[in-house]
Amino acid sequence: MDLVLEPLGTTIFIRALIASALVGIVCAVVGTYVVLRGIAFIGDAIALGVFLFSTINGYVADLFSFLLGNVLAIGPDDLVALVLLGGGVVLVVALLWKELLYATFDPLGAAASGIPVDRLEYLFLALVALTIVVSLQAVGIILVVAMLITPAATAQLVTVRFTRLMLVAALVGIGSSIVGLYLSYWLDVASGATIVLVQTATFLAALAFGPRGLLARRRHAADLALDELAAEARA
Amino acid sequence: MTTETPGDPVLHTHPGRSPHSHDDPLDASHAHAHADVWLSDVSAGYADRTALEHVTLAVEPGSLLAVVGPNGAGKSTLLKLMAGLLEPWSGRIEILGAPAGRESRRVAYVPQAELVDWGFPVTVEDVVMMGRFPRLGPIRRPGADDRRAVRDALAQVGMATHIRTQIGRLSGGQRRRVFLARALAAEPDLFLLDEPVTGIDPATQELLMDLLEAQADRGKTIVATTHDLATAAQRFEQVLAVNRTVVAYGPAGILLDADVLAAAYGGHVLQLEGRTVVLDDAHHHDDAAPGERHFHERGR
Numbered sequence: 001m002d003l004v005l006e007p008l009g010t011t012i013f014i015r016a017l018i019a020s021a022l023v024g025i026v027c028a029v030v031g032t033y034v035v036l037r038g039i040a041f042i043g044d045a046i047a048l049g050v051f052l053f054s055t056i057n058g059y060v061a062d063l064f065s066f067l068l069g070n071v072l073a074i075g076p077d078d079l080v081a082l083v084l085l086g087g088g089v090v091l092v093v094a095l096l097w098k099e100l101l102y103a104t105f106d107p108l109g110a111a112a113s114g115i116p117v118d119r120l121e122y123l124f125l126a127l128v129a130l131t132i133v134v135s136l137q138a139v140g141i142i143l144v145v146a147m148l149i150t151p152a153a154t155a156q157l158v159t160v161r162f163t164r165l166m167l168v169a170a171l172v173g174i175g176s177s178i179v180g181l182y183l184s185y186w187l188d189v190a191s192g193a194t195i196v197l198v199q200t201a202t203f204l205a206a207l208a209f210g211p212r213g214l215l216a217r218r219r220h221a222a223d224l225a226l227d228e229l230a231a232e233a234r235a
Numbered sequence: 236m237t238t239e240t241p242g243d244p245v246l247h248t249h250p251g252r253s254p255h256s257h258d259d260p261l262d263a264s265h266a267h268a269h270a271d272v273w274l275s276d277v278s279a280g281y282a283d284r285t286a287l288e289h290v291t292l293a294v295e296p297g298s299l300l301a302v303v304g305p306n307g308a309g310k311s312t313l314l315k316l317m318a319g320l321l322e323p324w325s326g327r328i329e330i331l332g333a334p335a336g337r338e339s340r341r342v343a344y345v346p347q348a349e350l351v352d353w354g355f356p357v358t359v360e361d362v363v364m365m366g367r368f369p370r371l372g373p374i375r376r377p378g379a380d381d382r383r384a385v386r387d388a389l390a391q392v393g394m395a396t397h398i399r400t401q402i403g404r405l406s407g408g409q410r411r412r413v414f415l416a417r418a419l420a421a422e423p424d425l426f427l428l429d430e431p432v433t434g435i436d437p438a439t440q441e442l443l444m445d446l447l448e449a450q451a452d453r454g455k456t457i458v459a460t461t462h463d464l465a466t467a468a469q470r471f472e473q474v475l476a477v478n479r480t481v482v483a484y485g486p487a488g489i490l491l492d493a494d495v496l497a498a499a500y501g502g503h504v505l506q507l508e509g510r511t512v513v514l515d516d517a518h519h520h521d522d523a524a525p526g527e528r529h530f531h532e533r534g535r
Contacts, residue, residue, distance in 0.1 A: 036355065098368045098377075105355050105365070112318035112344030113369040113421060160356045160401035 007185045015079050016071040016138075020177040020195060023138045023147065026086040028173030029093050030131045031148035032166045033124060035156070037104050042145065045125050049132025050141065069140030069192045071181065078137060086134045089127055100124060101162055139192035147173070150199040157203075157210035172202055270329070271296045271425055271456040272317055277326030279316055286312040288480050290326070294458060294473075296424075299451040301467035301487065302460040304477040305500050310460040311347065311429055313477060317458060318344040318427050331424055340369045343418035344427040348410055348434075353403040359413050360398045363388055366420035381420075388416040391446060408439035415443055419450075426450065428459040432466055444470040464490055 007013040034042060065073065074082070093100065102110040103117045111117040128148075135144045155168035180195030187194070207213050272294035280286040287309040294300055302310045315321040316328055319336025331338040343366065366388070367381040389395045392412040397405065402413065411431060418426055426447070432440045444466070447457050451472065461467050467474055468490040476483040476490075476499035483495040490496065 095374045102365045102368050108346045109344050114339030156356055162357050162361050165356050
């Protein structure tokens with residue numbers, strides 16, 4: 001229990017915990033749509049995010065923290081900005097998830113029935129850019145792509161319902177942020193990389209054991225083969 | 236023996252216009268006021284490729300209209316123009332009494348099955364619920380009414396037991412049923428269906444046509460492209476034959492007219508002992524237009 005409570009004694013750790021949990025959620029929620037539409041366009045969004053980041057924060061002098069982030073360096077003002085921006089992104093998705101879903105799944109059908117598909121496209125690009133702004137300080141530019149994609153990719157191995165998919169992705173995002181930050185504290189290693197590694201481990205576990213994972217598929221295939229054998233035996 | 240195309244294959248006149256139709260569907264001044272779908276001298280295409288020229292057309296409310304024609308004739312393009320998905324190069328389009336795209340919440344458009352990403356993590360219920368999204372508007376979540384509408388629509392197409400199934404696990408016929416259910420759940424006044432009965436089993440085809448007929452009887456307007464001339468002749472009320480322009484427009488019976496077929500399908504029509512056979516590859520999909528490709532790639 002001390003292992004969990006001890007780090008909470010320092011405000012730096014608490015701030016880092018809130019920040020990484022938030023980054024985990026924002027990335028997972030936005031990343032769900034990124035995964036569903038393929039990631040061909042993500043380069044543009046990253047460029048826009050980096051551009052915004054450099055204008056908002058002034059250019060980050062430290063290349064290392066720009067690339068890899070440093071969640072422990074997040075100050076009180078940073079955290080407020082993070083909560084506002086990240087909360088804003090999640091709020092927009094919460095209000096427009098239906099329209100974003102329809103436009104992603106069937107852009108023709110959506111546009112024909114009055115969903116403003118083109119405007120949603122730009123809005124979504126802006127959301128990804130803001131997500132990157134929010135995440136840069138915590139995990140850096142290299143790891144933000146992993147943060148965007150891994151939770152949703154994991155969730156796809158668990159469920160086929162869209163609303164659950166997003167929920168599972170958000171849980172994976174927030175869970176691995178908290179676990180990863182603690183691990184990095186105990187093991188004294190880089191926090192961003194640890195968070196992403198926890199996500200990767202979750203993904204691999206889902207890939208192996210998830211209801212749509214490899215074992216489930218093999219079991220399904222085996223069932224089919226058994227059925228066939230049984231049918232042949234009867235015949 | 237092959238029937239030769241009589242003269243210019245792109246006919247600007249309308250030889251198949253039926254003597255049975257008492258009011259002229261193409262008389263603009265009259266038709267305009269009544270039509271759910273109205274096009275006046277419309278030309279359109281993709282980039283540098285012309286798909287349709289000089290299309291003039293009026294579709295009355297309650298019509299059950301099949302759009303037929305060979306591959307690349309512009310059937311899908313015509314549907315996209317009606318849906319407001321494509322701007323015409325010239326001419327005017329009015330849908331449900333307003334410029335195309337304005338009354339879009341009263342329109343349900345179902346794309347070709349080939350354009351849908353079937354691996355997408357959505358269930359049958361998710362897809363049909365999308366039909367309710369436009370009327371809900373942003374912010375509002377689907378409520379009990381919407382769930383009831385989804386269940387009703389799925390019951391109508393006989394898919395009520397598959398409500399939790401991921402769409403990729405469905406057969407081709409089931410997929411078409413689900414997309415028709417989405418259109419039904421939207422409760423539109425105009426159905427625009429791109430190849431709704433292509434490549435599906437006869438039972439599903441019958442069911443879908445029965446449902447469309449029932450909608451037409453209730454005054455809804457249905458416009459569907461099809462490769463299937465037999466279905467068009469037997470199950471639709473009107474037929475529009477296109478080949479870059481309107482070749483013929485009238486009651487479905489005009490499809491029995493060899494001249495109409497010859498005009499629509501060019502030289503690919505055979506007369507065999509009184510039967511007319513169209514040499515058209517029904518499963519090869521035309522219209523790999525840049526616009527479509529674009530959407531397709533973005534879908535996945």
